[in-house]
Amino acid sequence: QSALTQPRSVSGSPGQSVTISCTGTSSDVGDYNYVSWYQQHPGKAPRLMIFDVTKRPSGVPDRFSGSKSGNTASLTISGLQAEDEADYYCCSYAGSYTDVVFGGGTKLTVL
């Protein structure tokens, strides 16, 4: 069982927007602004898409955005494209003892 809870799957049509939630606790997501999101295509290494809740690394399209409210972080992908179909994982800093925890992953299907 993963420390952070994500929906197993979400879907959307090209051009639409989807939001993936990531629920933690007051000891991780709720206590730190160090939430990140990774995209993983089959057989590939994950790619960092969002860090520090809302920041995008260079090269990540601005269609990807992150937010947080309380113990829940969210990744929103607007203007869905076929290449966005992938697994998405959230990650949060969880203090000096545990360091980081991951969510179980969400499979995004572009219909």
Added chain:
Amino acid sequence: QLQLQESGPGLVKPSETLSLTCTVSGGSISSNSYYWGWIRQPPGKGLEWIGSIYFSGRIYYKPSLKSRVTISVDTSKNQFSLRMTSVTAADTAVYYCTSGADSSSSYYWGQGALVTVSS
């Protein structure tokens, strides 16, 4: 631009020790700008953070793995390593070496190394 490359045996027997090395290019492992870490992914499952080491000497391990895991740095070879003792089939996974500004934002990933635990 950092590049990371994992190396090590792809098959380990149960109860034995798993050892992987990550070779870093494009930057110095002695840099205080990065952390160095390991994340694994069992076949068909999600990501699991194993541990991280910082230039300052701070080391963190996933609590449930702490008794079996050691991460170390070899500055002379620009490499860092993972050692996991007493492995079982549950440790079968793709092991990624990672780096970034901190372990909650891993920008750099190796291609991954599949390690199978089987007799």
